[in-house]
Each structure stands twice: as structure tokens, then as C-alpha cells.
Amino acid sequence: MLLPAGSKLAAVRPQRGKPSAAYCEHALDVVATAGHLAKAGFGHLTAFSTEVEHKLPGRRSLFVDLVLTDPGADVPALLVEVDRDNEGNGTLVAKLHSYRAWCQLPAKGATKRAFDASLHRSGTRTHDLRLWSATYPATGREGLPPAALVPEAGRKRNRRPGAPPLTAEQKKAKAKADHERLLRRIREVEAASGHAWHAPTYREEGVTASDYHRALPVVATTMPLLRRFGAAAPIWWRSGGQQWATLVEALDNPDGDQLLEQQREAARRARELRETERERRRPACTCCTAKFSDERWAEQKHAGAWGNDGLCVGCRQADAAERARQAQREQAAAEAVAAEAKRTSSWWRRT
Structure with a gap:
């Protein structure tokens, strides 16, 4: 048995307006998915819950087929949607958007002012007052609790009566x-669900890292892959990813905050090198040997070779002041010579 003795096979979603509901193949696939995850080491059997209701504004409810909560594990939380061709792509996309919308709701007791202020925070602090962070354990990664899509091919029951059974080759081709x-x-x-899982890049120079803090990580596999290889195999596809990977690798964000810190450090070192090289080329005053300021350096570049005196601002001001004093002395000497000539000329006229 998959579950311990005395446990129910799966919870059944309550059907409003109906007295009861029966177990179905979908419920069996949900429990089978839990078994594959548990067998691969993702949570123990009591860490799984089925048909978990998440209430949305407007008296709406979002039912998650399977929820894994295992604090401290490699995958502490996982919301699983199992589908047997009973829902269209649009419904699955709408559910992913509903997952993200539920994760964005404020936690109970959070004031509107504090919650609105948290919307402008960066990094993990943006989730402090979110409903999901008070409901599920921390993911250990950037972003919201991940969602997993596990589709299965529904059985066709419209075969013609009396038709011969499929051969082994036909079954293989059909599978x-x-x-x-x-x-x-x-x-x-x-x-179609890019708005839910897309992570924009940080708006910083020289940075290509993505900001996953407000994104919904979405991974997907199929029931045939789970049955054949197990949940620990590289059978998971991350929306927006480039290759199939294990569940842990698919949920990691190597191009997220880890890359951000590396690129920020690289950008800092590059700035320091550029600044060092720039300081090495900064001209110095020909008089006092002091380095030019940025403004004086730009003025020198604009003046060119012919209009540059090679002096810093201080020496230029001192040189101008000395020139002014020299001009005053020369003017005073000229005035004294003129006054003496006038006095001598007046004496000869009297005699």
C-alpha cells in the first residue's frame, strides 16, 4: 500500500450541491504522484495533502491537487497540479495565474500601510507580509512556492464495440x-503562462541576473516519465529553462541572486580597474605637481595643446594674482616716473 494503514486513499474535493462524490482515476494519479515523490526522497507520506483549498477574493477557491510541505528538505514546498486531459490549456494557465495571485495576498493581520510598503522592498523581504509565507515553509530559494504540472493521457472509452484489441506495436505507437x-x-x-513564471533581469549596468523574488517557479513532467524513471531523475522541465533537469536543479536559480552577487562583484572590480587606470592618466600641475580635478582635466582637454598652461586651478589663481600685483607695481612705477617728469619740467619753466 502507498499510504499507511488506516489512511484514506485521497481526499475528494467537495461537490457543492451533491450529497457525495466518488474516487476517480484523477485521485489515483494524484496519490501515485505523491508516491513517486516520496520514493525519490521528496517528503515523507504524512507531508502530503490532497485537494488543498486556497481561498481567493470574491468568494472563489483554488483547489491544489497535491501539496508537499517538508521544512528543511531540498524541496520544502511544492504545489502539484495533476491533469488527465480533463481540463484545457486555458484552465491550466488560469490556475497558474491563480497560484501566483494567491501568493501575492497579504497575510492575516497585516495592515494595509505595512503591506503596501512591503511591495516596494527588494529581495526576500518582499514576502514578509505575504499570505503564502505564513502558510508554507520558506522555499530556501528566490521566488514564490513552486508549482508543478504533471499531465497524464486520459483513457479513450469510445472504441467501437466488438473492435479487436490493440496489438503490442499499436499500444507502443499509441503510448x-x-x-x-x-x-x-x-x-x-x-x-501561454509567461506572466506567471517570467523573472525580469535586474536593471543594473553589467548585470544579466534575473529577479525571481516575485516570480512563480513552474516545473513540469509527465506521468509516463515518473513511472519509468522516478521523480529523482532529470525529467523535470522548468518554464523558461533550457534543458531537462532533476527537480532540485530545475528549481534552483543559478541566474538569480547568486549570479547577481557575482556580477556585482565583477562590476565593482571593473570599476576599480577603470578608476585606477584613469587616475594613472590624470595630468598633474607643472608647478606644484598636484593632480588636476575632473573639471580642470575636462577644461584642459577642451583647450587643447595650444591653450593649455599646464597649471592647476590653485596655481592658475596664484599666477593670475601675481600677474595682477606685478601689473599694479608696474603701473605705480610708471605713474611715479610721470609725476617726477612733470615736477622737473615745471622747475625749468620757472627758472
Whole structure:
């Protein structure tokens, strides 16, 4: 048995207006997904909950097929959506957007002023007053609690009565075609749900790292891949990613804050090198040997070789003051010579 003795197979979503609801193949796939995750070491059986209700504004509810909560594990929280071709791509995309919308809700007791102020914070502090951070354990990564999409091919029950059963080759070809359709569906949902999982780059010079703090990490695999390889294999596709990876690798953000710190450090060292080289080329005063200021350096470049006196601002001012004093002395001497000549000329006229 997958669950301990005495445990229910799966919780059944309450059907409003109906007295009861029966277990279905979808519920079996949900429990099977939990079993594959637990077998791979992602949580123990009591860490899983099925059909978890998340209330949204407007008296709406979002039911998550499977929720994993295992604080301290490699994947502390995971919201899983299992589908058996009973929902269209638009419904799955809407659910992903609803996941993100629920994660953005304020925590109970948070004042509007404090919550609005948290919207402008950066990094992990942006989640301090969010409802999800008071509901689920910290993810240990940037971003919201991750969502996983696990599609399965629904069984076709419209075979013609009396039709012969499929041969082994036909079953193999059908399974291959079904799985290719599941993979196409994963890509289609990924393309249509970019607003939920997209992480913009930080707006800093020389930085290509992405800001995942407000993004919803979305990973996907298929039930055939889970059955064949197990949840620990590199069978997970991260929306916006480039290759299949293990679940832990798919949820990691190597181009996130870790890369941001590396690029910031590289940018700081590059600035220091540029500044060192610039200071090495900074001209000095020909009189006092003091380095030119940025303004004096720019003035020298604008003046060119012919209009540059090679002096700093202080020496230029001192030189101008000395020239002014010299001009005053010369003017005073000229005035004294003129006065003496006038006095001598007046004496000869009297005699």
C-alpha cells in the first residue's frame, strides 16, 4: 500500500450541491504522484495533502491537487497540479495565474500601510507580509512556492464495440503519440503562462541576473516519465529553462541572486580597474605637481595643446594674482616716473 494503514486513499474535493462524490482515476494519479515523490526522497507520506483549498477574493477557491510541505528538505514546498486531459490549456494557465495571485495576498493581520510598503522592498523581504509565507515553509530559494504540472493521457472509452484489441506495436505507437502530445501541452502551457513564471533581469549596468523574488517557479513532467524513471531523475522541465533537469536543479536559480552577487562583484572590480587606470592618466600641475580635478582635466582637454598652461586651478589663481600685483607695481612705477617728469619740467619753466 502507498499510504499507511488506516489512511484514506485521497481526499475528494467537495461537490457543492451533491450529497457525495466518488474516487476517480484523477485521485489515483494524484496519490501515485505523491508516491513517486516520496520514493525519490521528496517528503515523507504524512507531508502530503490532497485537494488543498486556497481561498481567493470574491468568494472563489483554488483547489491544489497535491501539496508537499517538508521544512528543511531540498524541496520544502511544492504545489502539484495533476491533469488527465480533463481540463484545457486555458484552465491550466488560469490556475497558474491563480497560484501566483494567491501568493501575492497579504497575510492575516497585516495592515494595509505595512503591506503596501512591503511591495516596494527588494529581495526576500518582499514576502514578509505575504499570505503564502505564513502558510508554507520558506522555499530556501528566490521566488514564490513552486508549482508543478504533471499531465497524464486520459483513457479513450469510445472504441467501437466488438473492435479487436490493440496489438503490442499499436499500444507502443499509441503510448508514444500520447506522450508527445503531453510534451506539446507542457510547451503550450509554458508559452501561454509567461506572466506567471517570467523573472525580469535586474536593471543594473553589467548585470544579466534575473529577479525571481516575485516570480512563480513552474516545473513540469509527465506521468509516463515518473513511472519509468522516478521523480529523482532529470525529467523535470522548468518554464523558461533550457534543458531537462532533476527537480532540485530545475528549481534552483543559478541566474538569480547568486549570479547577481557575482556580477556585482565583477562590476565593482571593473570599476576599480577603470578608476585606477584613469587616475594613472590624470595630468598633474607643472608647478606644484598636484593632480588636476575632473573639471580642470575636462577644461584642459577642451583647450587643447595650444591653450593649455599646464597649471592647476590653485596655481592658475596664484599666477593670475601675481600677474595682477606685478601689473599694479608696474603701473605705480610708471605713474611715479610721470609725476617726477612733470615736477622737473615745471622747475625749468620757472627758472
